[in-house]
Amino acid sequence: MQFGIFSVSDITRNPVTGYTPSEAERIDATVKMAVKAEEVGLDVFAIGEHHNPPFFSSSPTTLLAHVAALTKRIILSTSVTLITTNDPVRIAEEYALAQHLAKGRLDLTLGRGNTVPVYPWFGKDIRQGLPLALENYNLLHRLWREDVVDWEGNFRTPLQGFTSTPRPLDDVPPFVWHGAIRTPEIAEQAAYYGNGFFANNILAPNFHFLPLVNLYRERFEHYGHGTKAQAIVGLGGQAYIAKRSQDALREFRPYFNEAPVYGHGAPLEYYAQQTPLSVGSPQQIIDKTLEFQEKFGDYQRQLWVMDHSGLPLAAVLDQLELLGGEVVPVLRKEMAARRSPDAADAPTHESLTKAKYGDAAPRQPRPNPNRGDNVTGTSPYQDSDAATPARYPLIG
Amino acid sequence: MNSTSPQHAHPDPEQTRSIVVLSGGMSDTSSSRMLADRLTQKTLDRLNGKGIPAAVSIIELRPLAANIAQAIVSGFPDPDLQAAIDRLAAADAVIATTPIYKAGISGLFKAFMDILDNDLLIAVPVVLAATGGSARHALVIDDQLRPLFAFMRTLTTPTSLFAAPEDWGDSALTTRIERAATELAAMVTTGIRAAITDDAWGKYQHTFAGNARPATAAPEVAFDTDLMRLATGGTLAARA
Numbered sequence: 001m002q003f004g005i006f007s008v009s010d011i012t013r014n015p016v017t018g019y020t021p022s023e024a025e026r027i028d029a030t031v032k033m034a035v036k037a038e039e040v041g042l043d044v045f046a047i048g049e050h051h052n053p054p055f056f057s058s059s060p061t062t063l064l065a066h067v068a069a070l071t072k073r074i075i076l077s078t079s080v081t082l083i084t085t086n087d088p089v090r091i092a093e094e095y096a097l098a099q100h101l102a103k104g105r106l107d108l109t110l111g112r113g114n115t116v117p118v119y120p121w122f123g124k125d126i127r128q129g130l131p132l133a134l135e136n137y138n139l140l141h142r143l144w145r146e147d148v149v150d151w152e153g154n155f156r157t158p159l160q161g162f163t164s165t166p167r168p169l170d171d172v173p174p175f176v177w178h179g180a181i182r183t184p185e186i187a188e189q190a191a192y193y194g195n196g197f198f199a200n201n202i203l204a205p206n207f208h209f210l211p212l213v214n215l216y217r218e219r220f221e222h223y224g225h226g227t228k229a230q231a232i233v234g235l236g237g238q239a240y241i242a243k244r245s246q247d248a249l250r251e252f253r254p255y256f257n258e259a260p261v262y263g264h265g266a267p268l269e270y271y272a273q274q275t276p277l278s279v280g281s282p283q284q285i286i287d288k289t290l291e292f293q294e295k296f297g298d299y300q301r302q303l304w305v306m307d308h309s310g311l312p313l314a315a316v317l318d319q320l321e322l323l324g325g326e327v328v329p330v331l332r333k334e335m336a337a338r339r340s341p342d343a344a345d346a347p348t349h350e351s352l353t354k355a356k357y358g359d360a361a362p363r364q365p366r367p368n369p370n371r372g373d374n375v376t377g378t379s380p381y382q383d384s385d386a387a388t389p390a391r392y393p394l395i396g
Numbered sequence: 397m398n399s400t401s402p403q404h405a406h407p408d409p410e411q412t413r414s415i416v417v418l419s420g421g422m423s424d425t426s427s428s429r430m431l432a433d434r435l436t437q438k439t440l441d442r443l444n445g446k447g448i449p450a451a452v453s454i455i456e457l458r459p460l461a462a463n464i465a466q467a468i469v470s471g472f473p474d475p476d477l478q479a480a481i482d483r484l485a486a487a488d489a490v491i492a493t494t495p496i497y498k499a500g501i502s503g504l505f506k507a508f509m510d511i512l513d514n515d516l517l518i519a520v521p522v523v524l525a526a527t528g529g530s531a532r533h534a535l536v537i538d539d540q541l542r543p544l545f546a547f548m549r550t551l552t553t554p555t556s557l558f559a560a561p562e563d564w565g566d567s568a569l570t571t572r573i574e575r576a577a578t579e580l581a582a583m584v585t586t587g588i589r590a591a592i593t594d595d596a597w598g599k600y601q602h603t604f605a606g607n608a609r610p611a612t613a614a615p616e617v618a619f620d621t622d623l624m625r626l627a628t629g630g631t632l633a634a635r636a
Contacts (some may be wrong), residue, residue: 182605185626189627270466271470323457
């Protein structure tokens, strides 16, 4: 079971002090959060992708590669990578390179994005959002698994003899989670490929996402990747922790009241009761999270938002101390005790490499000299099978 | 809400039809509710005359006003509002009634409709009714309620009911109420909703794990669709 934090990279005015961080300050603060997350023993740090103010994270792999250089152990991920408005070829290239730099400590979560203008800014149409997401992933999947791809679809220019470089680290693609909160097709795609399914478990009534998670589990089994209980499930969440529950409510309230997604609506207590939002003492956060396991079944990844709504860096770092020091160690122990022996572990680069190669050495692709093009038919790498003749695309 | 849930109140839910009154009236008793009550009684008389048991469930929006506002802001209904939605989802017929304010239907009524799943009332027989301070607002039903319920893909009766102050002393209103009751009872009796949803439920757009689930509808997730084929490594038909 992996525990971690995710951020949407919002730059929000601190409602208590009135201070709005600059982009530079918020970017630095986010790096400090990521480093702190490793320091306090968390397993995952994830950053979102946005292309409009008040967010900064337009280029997640740049930030994650930097964090990778500052850390040793933590897994870096996204929350989410836009599979709709990004060219899947660029995703394949950028995340494979980041995966190399992170020495395999990188995976990603794919999502569609719901900011309408972002689609036309990148030449896309939000009304095609779902087919875009599905088709783009089909291509991304192949780009990371086939040295040479011929491909034609509806949303980008066709590819003939294309090789996405670099090949994934050890020729083992980064693990992919598919994020969705209402779309059965995304659950189906995750299940079909045996990938992970991530439900952002906030902003909806408790266990609202259970039907979708269960659909994914059933289809994961249907496609022969394992039993329902072995499917790879991740959940989002949001927490604010203080030693005493009344302090948690008091300290978090001004931020909650002004938060873009919560403010000026129902009161904090209502959200804390009706939704997965976890505000309280370490024990209360532990109890609430254990309910997720009880209802959703054994799962592999729990991420919390800890830096939302203008919370200053110092407070976020204190929150991470509490999360890593008092909440997660208990959850590790309690969840392990409740866990079915059948439940899978969260995939890592090590486990995926082991699954692919066993004890054999992983493939290390070495390219042939440049021939001026990529149209090679078999592979532009030295280990391609010389006995297999090249297939060139037919023209005309 | 002094009403009973049609899902639990009847010994034989397959036989007992659930008539749900959705009332946007503000006072107690409002003229909107009085109009609905007269129509409800006539409809029950018609159904009973045909030997069809029916039960009435009332959803008054006034006590849910704060819940509705909160649901719009927070994006999901609280348990009280969810209970009302569940009753609508189980309705065999709906009598929808609203006061006319400022040349339009009540904002509360529209706000409630705004939080419903788009597929909640597909093929449900509905009578549209409204009360206003002047006969000059009579067309609000056709101008606003009818398009709203067309969007929801309901089956509205040919007759709708509008009552201005002078109508309450006019026997013509009673005649129209009887006509609407006959129409609604006939649509309930024929089982037209089930005839449509049994066969075509999967052909409408649905909210996954939403509130709308006719008991006889096909399985919720259809896997033989273009998008599902695309999800599983297939390709879309080329766009024109």
